[in-house]
Amino acid sequence: MEYKDFLSDSRFVLLPCNVGDVVYIIDFGDDEYSVPYVLDVKVLRFIIDHRGIGVELELPLGFRQMSWCVIGRNVFLTEEEAEKAMKRMEREG
Secondary structure, three states: OOHHHHHHOOOOOOOOOOOOOEEEEEEOOOOOOOOOEEEEEEEEEEEEEOOEEEEEEEOHHHOEEEEEOOEOOOEEOOHHHHHHHHHHHHHHO
């Protein structure tokens, strides 16, 4: 099977980034007094199932977070996109 054949195969998934890449999330902190901020995190692995694409992220201090990846909603490919989304959330309340 050649690459072009995979593209037309319904089982082919084009991932938005690679394992090891840095992506950005909005961290809301641990309590109601925390101020949201953009956090850069490393992609550790992807999990694909009937719910969609899950991504395991490496957080500071070695913690891990599993999230269902929605590019542009909870995981951002650039810091600028994350900053814009955070400002939009603040405006919308």
